[in-house]
Structure formats: structure tokens, C-alpha cells
Amino acid sequence: MSRKGKYSKETKIKACEDYISRKGSFESIAKSVGCDESSLRDWYYRYIEHGEKAFEITKRNKSYSKEFKISVVKKYIDGKYSAMDLSAKYNINSRLIRNWINKYYNGIELKDYDPKGDVYTMESRKTTYKERVELAEWVINNDMNYKKAADKYGIKYSSVYKWTKMYLNKGPESLKYRKRGPKSKTQINEDELTEMQRLKLELERERAKNKRLSFALEVHKKKEKFQRERKFRE
Template identity: 40%
Template sequence: MSRKSSYTVEEKIKACTDYLSGFKSAIQIAIELNMGKHGRGVVRGWVKKYEAYGASVFINKARNNYYSQEFKERVVKEYLNGTNSPNELVIKYNIPSRTTLIRWIKMYNNHIELKEYDPKPEVYMVDTLKTTFEERIEIIKYCLAQGRDIKGTAAKYGCKYAQLYQWVRKYEAEGQTALIDKRGKCKQEDKLSDLEKAERKIAQLEREKEEYRKKYELLKKAEERERW
């Protein structure tokens, strides 16, 4: 029998009230909901969240939670110091799932920066922004200078996420000449003028410089963590 992929708010609330009233055990609820071998633990996790935050904890939000870099690092360090287990931290800070926290821990241990997460749903809904060639280059360079933060850059300039993603992808693959016309077609190397060749070379050097900068920052952060 296959496991259900998701559960309704009503099912979660009923599971919690049945368990807390002593009407049913976690195992009974897991079996009824077809939750698989780890179902008992999932039910108990629901119950702890229900006790801490009430039924509203199961209601889907209009947008995802915002987590700052400082918050993520504080929670991970709390785990690494042995203060609390992942399950306890998920309940304490109302983190959506244990999987989310485990991913933060793995990233931290592998010296991968725990960047801030801000959903910014508006960058997916805005209309396509009309820009000149020069404006597109300005936006792309800003995006790359911010560590390829497409979502944040799209919000800053009021353009659509998918639109900016395509600009950045073309710029990284073919240089700024790929953005001259709306079709994004780039001339073959042997058909470029001397100026176009120079512009493409400059774009390539800028991309390489940015890659070296990001690698240097990662190494620097790794060395700092080694000294902790």
C-alpha cells in the first residue's frame, strides 16, 4: 500500500485531537492515514506543533516563511552544540519540516553559505519589463555583483524573474552581444566585428572575475569557520 503524499488541514487537526484526547494512538492514526513506517513520528511531530502553536500552524500561508542568514546559522549552531535535536528545533522555531533543517545543517558543514531566503512572489507575477540594451546590461551586472541574486535583482528593478534569468543565462553563455536584439541570437565568432569581439572578451573576463571572487569568498568563510 502506497503512502499518501499530502494531508489536509482537517486530517492533521483531527489526528492531533484524537491523539491528545487518548482516543487513538499515533500508530493507529498513521495506519488510518496510510503514512508508512515513519508515520508515527510524523503524527507526534504534528502534535507537538499543535500544542505549541495551535491549529493555525497547519494552515497554508499566502507566501513562504522568511529566514535570514543569521537565523539559519543560529539554529544550526544550536544543533551542533548539542543543545537540541532536529525535531526539537523544528518545534521550537516553527520550521516547516525536519528536512529543511537537515538541509541547512548539511550546507553549513560543507561550508556552503546559508543565504537569506525571501520568497518575493511578486517577481513571478509582474509584467515583462521593456528595457534598452544598456539597461539590460546594467541590471545583469548588478545581479552578478550580488552573487547572481536573480530574485533580489528582479524585485529591485521591477522585472520578471524568468525574464532576468534568461538575460543572465544568455550573458553568461555568449556575452552581452547576445542581448542586442530581442531574439537573443548571437553571431558566430568569424562574423563579429573587432568591436563585438572585444565586447565579448570583456564580458568573458568579467564573468571569470566574478567566479574567482565567489570562490575566494567561500574559501575565506571556510577558513573563518575552521578557526571557530
Template identity: 35%
Template structure:
């Protein structure tokens, strides 16, 4: 790329995202022409896609930075994941949708608890996968059904379970509400702790700057 021409200008000329041009330039500087050879399509686990998407949404990082960090050849892939996620679409591939080996059998009570936990924790599917030992596909489906139909949407309608009509006892309802509130309190407590830590660091930084200024003034006298 000629000196003085920005990646965005080249991208506009060839109808390619400037971020992708920037990534190609970086790969060329690092590996020469070998870095620009077409790589075989790579299948990324859904959990990894979620991790990258949530890092982009919560940590104010960029697509090129994430591509470098996770060694993803095409920065546009991350853009597609973020777009799908924010539009409410699943990040699973067709093969993953047909393969539920990573999931497990659950009761209606468990499905409601998991859906409530995900919602209370800002759609943290990665956390739900680790905490409850279920697959992304399961958690995603349960949250979608719970938002649409409530607890009735998470009934198990197969076989004899259909006869029970998915009715929860009052104790089960109270237990679920208690767990939902606990998850919300824990999330709010974490957010408060983070804010307090940031404020503490800011105070220290202000004090440090004052001390530096006083020290400089003392040297001038």
C-alpha cells in the first residue's frame, strides 16, 4: 500500500472494510506474501465465538485487536458474529445444532433457573455453560422460549411429561424467584465493586498527579 493512503481509502476504492485492509497490511509486514495466502476455512466453537463477541461488547476493543488476539485470519468473521449476536440470532453452525452431545437432560425447574440466570447476568451464555454444564444451544433456546412464553415455554412435552402440564408448585416458584434475585444481587454487587475500584484508582491517580506537581514546584524554588 502506498505511503499516505489510509486503509479506509483503499477499502472504499475496492469495497472492502478498512479494518480488513489494515489486518492484511499487518500480516504482510509480519509474514510477507505467505501471510496473505488463503487459509482453509476454520470451524470455531460456539463458546469461543461468544467469548469474542462479549469481549467486543463489554471491553471497548476493536475487531482488528480481537483478530490478532485470537489469531483469526479474517476480521470480517468477528463482525458477522457480533451482528448475529446483537440481532438475536444463534451463533451455532448447522452441525452444532444437530449435535447435542455437550448438552444434558434437564428438568423444567432447571431450565427456568438457567434462563433466569442468563437474563439476570446480561445474557452471559459462556458463564451459564460453565456454571450449569449445558450447551450453548440449550441455554440459547431456553432463554428465547422463556422470554416469549414464560415458564410454560420450558415444559417438557415429550411422553408422560406432557400429562403434568409443566405445573410448578408454590415452593418451586419461590425457589426460582429466590435464585433469580440472588443472581441479580450478585451481578449488581460485582458492578458496584468494579465501580468502587475504578474510583479508588482515579483518586490515587489524582493524588499522584498532585504530588508530582508539588515536587516540580519545590524543585523550581
């Protein structure tokens, strides 16, 4: 999926050229563009190093291996480069580099990042009710990792997110596809039911209520477990 940022390529180039032409300071140009000063500095040094290519919009996110991230962080630690220098050298947003540095200093493992663009742009495929329930439950049981689920099941990211939210908010029954058309106007007139029929109807309603309560409790437990584990990792 292409990452279309808040500021266009043309806006970034003009801001950099304005600074080169001494039409303003980083502070004044950033203010006129509507960005923060650090972002403008980031654009400028990348532009000086790579030219207009620095702001090319790619069709998918860049991949960064664990080894590459560590090598970048070590260049920073050795004092040879600042985060801004590394941003310009590798054409990577300086905020991302600082994120890697902070993780490294805090003992958080730097992992390979290889985005699968197709989970955002792939064509939708038909799924069964059972598949949708299985997928939603997998997401809930795996730290709400929508993207990993999309990769695993070959389903578009937006569908994974939608189905999981439906499952959490309304239960697995909400993932059943219902035929379109006018709703039936047939209603049960309880006054015309026999005593046995009324008892049967009340029993069915009670079972449905208990099923919903049981489901809500189970989801609540899973969410609490996920939040505890995330807090522990942090």
C-alpha cells in the first residue's frame, strides 16, 4: 500500500528550495507550511542527499531487516552520525530511527520488518461463516494483530478489522451473511399462544440471553488478558 503523507512531494520540495534560497528560516518556513520545524529539517537534509527522489511515494512500505536496524543504531552509538545524519544517509524518517535507538537502549528486540502490501490491496474473496469466526478468534487470541491475520488467511486487512470488531461488539452471529430484501412483517402474537408454546418461547429467549452473556464474559476475559500481557511487555 502506498503511503500518501499529509504533505505532498511538491510541498516538501518547495519548502526545501525556499530554505536554500534563503526565503526564510526553518522555523518560519515550517510555520508557513504547517509542519513542525524538526520535520522540515528532516526533509531538507534528505533532499540535499537524495534530491527529489527523497520524497517519492512507493507502492508499499520499505522493508528493514533486524541486522540493518542494528547497524544504523550502532552508527549512532559510535558517535559518527546523528539521527538526522542517518535519516539523510538512508532516506529514512528520523523519527523512525529514533524509535529504533530507543528500543535498543531499552532492551527491546529489533525485529525484521517486511510488509506485505497485498493485505491492503488484494481483491476480496468469498469466505464462509466458519472462516470469519475462526479469523476473528485468531486475532483476539493473538494480541489483536490484524495484519498478521491478514497475511495468515490471505484476507484483506480492512475485512479482518471489520469482522473482528463485529465479533467483539455483537458476537459471532453477526458474521453470518443475511439475505437482502424486505424484513418479514410476521410477528408472534403471544396472546394466541398456548401455555406450552409460551413456556417454550420464554425458554428460547432465556437461552439466547445466557448465550450472549456468556460470550460477552469470555470476550471481556480475553481483552483483560491481552491488556495485562501488553502492560507487562511495556
